[in-house]
Amino acid sequence: MPQIAYFPVEQLDDPELRGYLDHAAANGTPRPEIQAVRANVPEILRAFGSTWDRVFRSGVVDHRIKELCRVYVSRTLECHY
Numbered sequence: 001m002p003q004i005a006y007f008p009v010e011q012l013d014d015p016e017l018r019g020y021l022d023h024a025a026a027n028g029t030p031r032p033e034i035q036a037v038r039a040n041v042p043e044i045l046r047a048f049g050s051t052w053d054r055v056f057r058s059g060v061v062d063h064r065i066k067e068l069c070r071v072y073v074s075r076t077l078e079c080h081y
Helices: 015-027 032-038 042-057 063-076
Strands: none
Touching (some): 042 063
16 A cells, blocks of 8 residues: 655644644644645645635534534545544
8 A cells, every 4th residue: 555654744834734734733633644644735735724624613514513424424435534
């Protein structure tokens, strides 16, 4: 199975991108190591982080319901988190 290296967090100069990684490390979601993989392509991390903020952390649906949906989809797709 291919291995993708985690981007070294200390090398991130962009405060927006660093914020996404810091938030993940502090809260555990999205998974910090997956965010570190996304950081290899800054525009991917920026797009994912922005979408995550608007859909998962904000929005009109109660956060607990969104979390249940996330876990259900992860298990349905046999993702290991």
